[in-house]
Amino acid sequence: MPLLPPPAPGPIAACHPSPPGDPTPASLYAGMARIRAIETAFLEHYAKGRIKGTVHTCLGQEAGAVGVIAALDLAQDFVFTSHRGHGHFLAYGGPAAGLIAEVLGRSTGICSGLGGTQNLHWRRFYSGGIQGGLAPIAGGVALAQRLENSSAVVAVFLGDGTMGEGSVYEAFQLATANRLPVLFVLEHNAIAQSTPTSLVHAGDLAARAAGFGLAVAAVDGTDPYAVLHATRTARAALAATGQPQFLQLDTVRLGPHSKADDPRTTGEIAALRRRDPLLRLALALAPEDVARTEREVEAETTALFAAAFAAPPAVPLEEPAHG
Amino acid sequence: MADRTLFIDRLRDGLGQLLAENPRAILLGEDLADPYGGAFKATRGLSTRFPDRVRNTPICEAGIVGTSIGLSLAGWFPVAEIMFGDFVTLCADQLINHAAKLPAMYGHRFRLPLLVRTPTGAGRGYGPTHSQSLEKCFLGIPGLQVVAMSAYHDPARIPAACLATGQPTLCLEPKLSYAQPLGSETLTLRPLSADPLAPVVVTNFSGDPATADLLVVGYGSLPRLLEAVLPDLAREEINVTALVYAQLSPLDGAPVLSLARAVRRVLLVEEANADFGWTAELAAALAEHSTGAALRRLGARNRVLPAAAEAEQATIVTPDLLRATLLALLRQ
Numbered sequence: 274m275p276l277l278p279p280p281a282p283g284p285i286a287a288c289h290p291s292p293p294g295d296p297t298p299a300s301l302y303a304g305m306a307r308i309r310a311i312e313t314a315f316l317e318h319y320a321k322g323r324i325k326g327t328v329h330t331c332l333g334q335e336a337g338a339v340g341v342i343a344a345l346d347l348a349q350d351f352v353f354t355s356h357r358g359h360g361h362f363l364a365y366g367g368p369a370a371g372l373i374a375e376v377l378g379r380s381t382g383i384c385s386g387l388g389g390t391q392n393l394h395w396r397r398f399y400s401g402g403i404q405g406g407l408a409p410i411a412g413g414v415a416l417a418q419r420l421e422n423s424s425a426v427v428a429v430f431l432g433d434g435t436m437g438e439g440s441v442y443e444a445f446q447l448a449t450a451n452r453l454p455v456l457f458v459l460e461h462n463a464i465a466q467s468t469p470t471s472l473v474h475a476g477d478l479a480a481r482a483a484g485f486g487l488a489v490a491a492v493d494g495t496d497p498y499a500v501l502h503a504t505r506t507a508r509a510a511l512a513a514t515g516q517p518q519f520l521q522l523d524t525v526r527l528g529p530h531s532k533a534d535d536p537r538t539t540g541e542i543a544a545l546r547r548r549d550p551l552l553r554l555a556l557a558l559a560p561e562d563v564a565r566t567e568r569e570v571e572a573e574t575t576a577l578f579a580a581a582f583a584a585p586p587a588v589p590l591e592e593p594a595h596g
Numbered sequence: 597m598a599d600r601t602l603f604i605d606r607l608r609d610g611l612g613q614l615l616a617e618n619p620r621a622i623l624l625g626e627d628l629a630d631p632y633g634g635a636f637k638a639t640r641g642l643s644t645r646f647p648d649r650v651r652n653t654p655i656c657e658a659g660i661v662g663t664s665i666g667l668s669l670a671g672w673f674p675v676a677e678i679m680f681g682d683f684v685t686l687c688a689d690q691l692i693n694h695a696a697k698l699p700a701m702y703g704h705r706f707r708l709p710l711l712v713r714t715p716t717g718a719g720r721g722y723g724p725t726h727s728q729s730l731e732k733c734f735l736g737i738p739g740l741q742v743v744a745m746s747a748y749h750d751p752a753r754i755p756a757a758c759l760a761t762g763q764p765t766l767c768l769e770p771k772l773s774y775a776q777p778l779g780s781e782t783l784t785l786r787p788l789s790a791d792p793l794a795p796v797v798v799t800n801f802s803g804d805p806a807t808a809d810l811l812v813v814g815y816g817s818l819p820r821l822l823e824a825v826l827p828d829l830a831r832e833e834i835n836v837t838a839l840v841y842a843q844l845s846p847l848d849g850a851p852v853l854s855l856a857r858a859v860r861r862v863l864l865v866e867e868a869n870a871d872f873g874w875t876a877e878l879a880a881a882l883a884e885h886s887t888g889a890a891l892r893r894l895g896a897r898n899r900v901l902p903a904a905a906e907a908e909q910a911t912i913v914t915p916d917l918l919r920a921t922l923l924a925l926l927r928q
């Protein structure tokens with residue numbers, strides 16, 4: 274499976290860095306390509322039956338992961354995310370070896386192989402497999418920051434499908450009523466598993482957030498610089514005003530929901546590929562630099578998977594007394 | 597002992613003491629703050645003393661428990677109040693899929709001190725959605741502790757004891773007992789250990805509990821029934837030992853097994869309808885360990901709790917029903 278399958282014919286929009294404060298296109302591209310390579314490898318190994326269970330990749334959404342997290346203060350900020358959280362984990366700086374071993378059910382996994390693809394924890398990063406379930410928990414972490422006069426911010430990634438869950442709205446109202454330092458990031462890829470969001474949701478999702486008193490912004494989620502700049506603005510506004518923020522990233526899901534369950538036609542997906550964040554950012558790089566980066570991330574990925582497959586399988590925790 | 601402390605006052609003292617002693621203890625829930633002080637007044641006065649740490653929330657049980665889990669992750673000691681035990685269904689996902697799971701699913705079983713308190717039980721005519729004892733829905737969930745306060749345990753010590761376990765805990769408070777004095781004037785109470793969560797051995801006679809004619813096992817509101825029934829049985833020279841549990845799940849059935857082997861006639865009581873409940877788990881333990889004891893279960897009738905007082909009384913376990921069931925077991 275190539276990292277960059279061809280898009281449908283048509284224009285590809287460039288991304289817009291603002292030097293000198295921004296990371297270079299080469300560094301953001303490397304971050305996104307690394308996520309793409311690892312996610313692609315997961316799908317290949319599942320297709321070959323070498324991994325059990327499930328996986329939800331973020332192909333097409335890499336710009337949201339690297340853009341948001343590049344604007345955070347990783348020495349103190351928290352990140353909460355969902356079942357589609359590998360990209361966020363890697364952008365946060367989570368060890369790729371631990372992620373791969375976790376998904377492969379190895380004892381060397383970041384959660385000893387017991388949480389799996391959907392339930393990751395490393396430092397101040399948390400993911401969970403229940404839609405919207407972590408949103409109020411993130412609010413509790415944010416309440417602790419407020420009570421401790423910490424300047425840390427809690428970023429919460431949500432998908433548009435998750436906007437059907439009531440716990441999200443409980444988290445919204447608690448965040449605004451208590452002026453909690455929360456940045457909700459809606460990765461709007463317009464499809465939930467197999468269902469187009471427009472078929473099952475009425476109204477504008479960001480307007481819902483605005484109705485709860487969150488400060489709302491929307492941005493092109495396939496341009497990592499646009500995401501980075503919007504996140505910086507939101508984070509600064511949060512610090513200045515105390516008003517919780519909601520940032521909508523309009524993005525694309527280029528892969529299946531999980532392993533091979535995509536009802537969309539190849540033509541539809543090829544059209545979405547014109548918004549592939551890697552193709553877009555590659556326009557800012559020399560072709561040989563793109564090719565070299567791809568060779569490097571693919572070699573790293575191959576080595577990481579080989580090491581993970583060689584690690585011992587996970588073992589369950591002891592039962593507690595009287596269990 | 598005319599000055600015996602009421603359950604609710606002692607509970608409130610304990611919550612205040614927790615806030616005073618632990619600067620990271622925090623209470624969250626609906627209508628907790630003064631002057632209202634909680635639907636059952638368990639927090640009256642506390643928001644005045646600790647305004648930042650006794651916090652009113654919107655009506656959002658999942659949000660309350662989720663926020664509490666987040667506070668605990670961040671190093672705090674949250675105590676959430678769910679106004680009626682019936683409403684724990686609204687935070688079941690947070691309890692079962694989050695609080696109970698996070699430490700184990702993240703692979704390193706970190707401490708997650710978190711207490712969710714909720715008043716349970718019928719008898720006040722609050723109707724089918726404000727009277728239930730839904731603990732059976734939360735028993736046997738790995739990673740989730742279920743505890744029941746009672747008038748024979750010290751309600752002031754239980755919140756801190758639950759938090760000290762480092763485990764997410766759902767704590768039932770029998771609402772009929774709130775206005776009851778703690779302890780007993782007529783019965784002998786012997787906690788099995790100094791642990792505030794340890795079962796309490798109750799007897800209506802002096803002497804070895806193992807020599808009783810009957811053994812009653814239960815929790816929560818059971819002391820109200822025992823106070824009404826056991827003194828009379830003592831006058832009839834029927835010796836009864838009761839075991840009143842606080843920690844329901846995970847369950848240490850060993851005290852029941854050892855007493856059942858000696859007493860030979862065992863009645864297991866719970867306030868909800870007993871089908872598929874805590875008493876069924878204990879009955880299974882008694883059967884698996886071949887105690888050979890005669891065994892009965894007693895709980896509410898298998899129907900939705902009625903609102904009307906007479907119909908409610910005809911549904912729940914009353915002192916008369918407990919007495920009749922014990923006498924029948926004695927003749928068995």
